[in-house]
Amino acid sequence: MDASLYVELCQLYAKYAEVTSNGRWEEWPDFFTDECIYKVQPRENYERGFPLATLSFISKGMLHDRVYGIRETLFHDPYYQLNVTGLPLLKAKEGDVLKVEANYSILRTKLSQETTVFNVGRYLDEVSMTPEGMRFKSKLCIYDSEMIPNSLIYPI
Structure with missing residues (x-):
């Protein structure tokens, strides 16, 4: 992978963290690509x-539909949610698809409360190189804890 392609990959992850941190x-x-997979799964189940x-x-x-649910029905x-994502690690390249892994931490701050660690784990992703730029073909959010406090409303 050449340096400019890796910078584009880093930008994808940084922009993803920005959007999910700012609601x-x-x-x-x-x-994401039109045909995609997005899963949030406990590490034990994944392994x-x-x-x-x-x-x-x-x-x-x-x-x-999830966005509509967040805005209109839930x-x-x-x-507030803050997504802290580590540098992406390229694991493999198969044609126009990159297999990438990156660690993440999600911090949550409720109004008038202290910030808490909400969710930590790793992304196991497939990134497609499309004419519009890099897009997630598959994003698996494998979280370390067996439990999520309360409920998972926002994407991680």
């Missing part, structure tokens, strides 16, 4: 080959 949910589906995931979407349309205590 710009309408932009979130634009990071044991169990398919059960906390969230599982299989198309960009489902991502748009009721919850408001909070």
